[in-house]
Amino acid sequence: MPNGPRPTDVVSQIPATVPFVAPETIERQMGQTFELRLGANESLFGPSPRAIEAMAAASARGHFYGDPEALELRGAIAAREGCAIENVLLASGIDELLMLFARVYVAPGEPVATTYGSYPTFEYAITSVGGRLVHVPYRNHSVDLEALAAVPARLVYLANPDNPSSTWKSRADVAAFIRALPEDRLLLWDEAYSNFAPELEAFDGSLPNVVRLRTFSKAHGMAGIRIGYALAHPDLLTPLNKVRMHFGVSNVAQAGALASYLDVETVSRVVRETEVARDWLVGVMAEAGVMCLASRTNFLCVDLGSREAAESLLLSLRERRVFIRKPGLPPLDRFVRVSVGSREVMERFWELGCGLF
Amino acid sequence: MPNGPRPTDVVSQIPATVPFVAPETIERQMGQTFELRLGANESLFGPSPRAIEAMAAASARGHFYGDPEALELRGAIAAREGCAIENVLLASGIDELLMLFARVYVAPGEPVATTYGSYPTFEYAITSVGGRLVHVPYRNHSVDLEALAAVPARLVYLANPDNPSSTWKSRADVAAFIRALPEDRLLLWDEAYSNFAPELEAFDGSLPNVVRLRTFSKAHGMAGIRIGYALAHPDLLTPLNKVRMHFGVSNVAQAGALASYLDVETVSRVVRETEVARDWLVGVMAEAGVMCLASRTNFLCVDLGSREAAESLLLSLRERRVFIRKPGLPPLDRFVRVSVGSREVMERFWELGCGLF
Numbered sequence: 001m002p003n004g005p006r007p008t009d010v011v012s013q014i015p016a017t018v019p020f021v022a023p024e025t026i027e028r029q030m031g032q033t034f035e036l037r038l039g040a041n042e043s044l045f046g047p048s049p050r051a052i053e054a055m056a057a058a059s060a061r062g063h064f065y066g067d068p069e070a071l072e073l074r075g076a077i078a079a080r081e082g083c084a085i086e087n088v089l090l091a092s093g094i095d096e097l098l099m100l101f102a103r104v105y106v107a108p109g110e111p112v113a114t115t116y117g118s119y120p121t122f123e124y125a126i127t128s129v130g131g132r133l134v135h136v137p138y139r140n141h142s143v144d145l146e147a148l149a150a151v152p153a154r155l156v157y158l159a160n161p162d163n164p165s166s167t168w169k170s171r172a173d174v175a176a177f178i179r180a181l182p183e184d185r186l187l188l189w190d191e192a193y194s195n196f197a198p199e200l201e202a203f204d205g206s207l208p209n210v211v212r213l214r215t216f217s218k219a220h221g222m223a224g225i226r227i228g229y230a231l232a233h234p235d236l237l238t239p240l241n242k243v244r245m246h247f248g249v250s251n252v253a254q255a256g257a258l259a260s261y262l263d264v265e266t267v268s269r270v271v272r273e274t275e276v277a278r279d280w281l282v283g284v285m286a287e288a289g290v291m292c293l294a295s296r297t298n299f300l301c302v303d304l305g306s307r308e309a310a311e312s313l314l315l316s317l318r319e320r321r322v323f324i325r326k327p328g329l330p331p332l333d334r335f336v337r338v339s340v341g342s343r344e345v346m347e348r349f350w351e352l353g354c355g356l357f
Numbered sequence: 358m359p360n361g362p363r364p365t366d367v368v369s370q371i372p373a374t375v376p377f378v379a380p381e382t383i384e385r386q387m388g389q390t391f392e393l394r395l396g397a398n399e400s401l402f403g404p405s406p407r408a409i410e411a412m413a414a415a416s417a418r419g420h421f422y423g424d425p426e427a428l429e430l431r432g433a434i435a436a437r438e439g440c441a442i443e444n445v446l447l448a449s450g451i452d453e454l455l456m457l458f459a460r461v462y463v464a465p466g467e468p469v470a471t472t473y474g475s476y477p478t479f480e481y482a483i484t485s486v487g488g489r490l491v492h493v494p495y496r497n498h499s500v501d502l503e504a505l506a507a508v509p510a511r512l513v514y515l516a517n518p519d520n521p522s523s524t525w526k527s528r529a530d531v532a533a534f535i536r537a538l539p540e541d542r543l544l545l546w547d548e549a550y551s552n553f554a555p556e557l558e559a560f561d562g563s564l565p566n567v568v569r570l571r572t573f574s575k576a577h578g579m580a581g582i583r584i585g586y587a588l589a590h591p592d593l594l595t596p597l598n599k600v601r602m603h604f605g606v607s608n609v610a611q612a613g614a615l616a617s618y619l620d621v622e623t624v625s626r627v628v629r630e631t632e633v634a635r636d637w638l639v640g641v642m643a644e645a646g647v648m649c650l651a652s653r654t655n656f657l658c659v660d661l662g663s664r665e666a667a668e669s670l671l672l673s674l675r676e677r678r679v680f681i682r683k684p685g686l687p688p689l690d691r692f693v694r695v696s697v698g699s700r701e702v703m704e705r706f707w708e709l710g711c712g713l714f
Binding site for chain 1: 360363365366367368369375376377379385394397408409412413415416417418421422423424426428449452456460462464485511512540541543565574578579580581582583592593595599600605606607608609610613
């Protein structure tokens with residue numbers, strides 16, 4: 001279509017890459033299904049039984065648009081966080097929140113700082129609006145907070161705990177990092193995995209330039225339901241109301257997230273069982289001479305020694321119907337990333353991976 | 358926060374308006390719930406029983422991300438439309454599709470043509486990317502296709518059947534309109550209500566500049582579930598893959614939409630019962646001397662004679678716990694818009710509205 005409609009210059013310049021290939025796509029290519037899905041850090045415990053019940057009930061009311069103010073869920077979050085409802089903004093997952101913040105705060109050509117090799121979907125969002133990524137390398141497989149704070153940028157991204165490295169920074173280190181940031185620099189703090197490291201969580205709603213991003217996709221086991229929230233000063237959130245889809249969070253997601261949020265016992269159990277299984281897997285791997293990065297997440301970054309060995313392991317596991325992913329960029333490209341479920345699931349993983357490590 | 362992070366110029370210039378105030382928001386203001394929700398053209402028949410069942414089952418698998426390629430649902434749509442899977446792109450509703458097309462095809466300052474007073478969320482999407490709206494007035498309460506085709510614009514919006522007027526253009530008129538459009542002008546053809554006017558539907562996947570937008574929100578009764586699709590030449594859809602959230606359509610929505618799409622009987626019944634109820638309401642209103650615009654949708658545009666009378670009726674119905682909306686802009690601002698459900702629901706509406714018309 002030489003004379004057809006043309007995308008904008010910003011979009012034309014984006015390379016046609018996809019951050020993540022789905023397990024379904026690989027399954028179709030291979031002509032067989034995976035026995036274990038350990039590649040996307042999905043919870044292997046499933047949603048809370050109360051969330052499942054609430055979602056089934058909400059499905060029958062699916063003909064009504066969801067509440068665009070999501071007052072019930074935002075109220076529950078605000079009550080627990082000890083903040084106002086205006087400090088809470090809902091969207092269909094952290095991915096959508098990253099996109100919204102990119103659209104609102106980053107104009108074409110403006111510099112944005114992130115760790116080289118960290119969460120690709122953040123980079124995808126920045127690239128989609130024409131932002132210019134400035135990369136800071138990992139230091140000892142961990143985010144280099146000092147270097148990140150020193151980048152002159154509009155916006156800074158920090159995942160803590162980090163993905164895909166699974167490493168984390170202490171509250172004191174992050175507090176010092178925030179103090180070092182100029183006031184006009186917006187920090188997007190991705191806490192997707194913070195349920196697994198609750199001692200790192202703390203919301204201070206008065207900070208003028210910090211946004212904390214949380215999700216129901218990981219510990220809450222609702223990745224396919226699409227819901228997450230931002231915690232921040234209302235002045236940072238209000239402009240998002242000019243571009244967000246007000247009716248975009250499904251009523252099923254709102255109902256399920258509320259039920260899961262209130263079901264503290266189930267999330268605690270998931271976190272506890274994940275730790276047990278993670279410790280067990282780290283132990284058997286250590287016995288086999290295989291090292292992992294210390295993790296405060298529901299996944300492990302396993303050192304294969306070389307990029308080639310890591311890629312080869314990934315393909316071999318595929319043949320045994322196990323789906324995992326691996327970081328693509330150095331220095332983490334010699335690792336594979338394995339999601340952690342229950343101890344039973346990890347024992348099966350170790351059985352299927354036998355002889356490959 | 359005088360020194361805090363600042364939105365981009367494009368976003369700063371957007372007025373802080375919301376296209377639609379939700380019934381939940383009004384309920385909270387009034388301190389009582391609505392008995393009848395007839396303001397958002399939600400289906401009052403509910404989702405298909407098969408869709409409810411499929412969504413309940415999918416909720417229990419909510420810990421897995423949905424298939425980003427949505428191959429099963431796209432395959433079913435492509436099979437029925439007689440097109441390739443590449444002609445189909447899914448998103449979480451037409452609202453998200455409008456936003457995606459705006460982001461991909463409209464740069465700041467570029468002109469975009471639409472009918473003055475037509476679907477506000479389209480204008481919201483264009484404004485969010487800094488596009489410049491060029492308005493064509495309604496002609497006899499109907500879209501003026503000739504005037505619309507004559508606007509020099511990057512992108513043109515047509516809702517057929519139209520919302521909020523409920524009027525429609527014939528296939529022949531739309532075909533002539535498309536022939537009159539220059540090849541480099543992208544037409545977004547919003548078919549949200551096309552299930553109620555199936556004789557207007559026809560997909561021609563070879564057209565180089567036409568995108569048809571469909572939803573499960575109306576006849577399928579899944580407004581709160583968030584799913585819709587675009588039908589177009591693959592060259593028009595491919596650039597959207599550079600900015601869309603690949604994992605953004607929930608697995609519940611995919612499963613429910615597939616079940617509903619295959620449940621042809623339920624949608625046919627909903628359309629038939631909507632027609633019966635619409636005809637009945639038009640009849641009793643005519644007897645009472647109240648006129649409606651001829652409708653091929655699941656709503657009626659009721660003439661109150663003046664803006665003041667229309668606004669007053671809306672507020673009076675609110676007091677009787679009936680939620681409706683009204684078009685805000687002339688010439689439709691003297692009308693109210695009433696969603697049509699079953700005949701039973703419309704009888705109750707007429708009973709509650711007794712003496713107000």
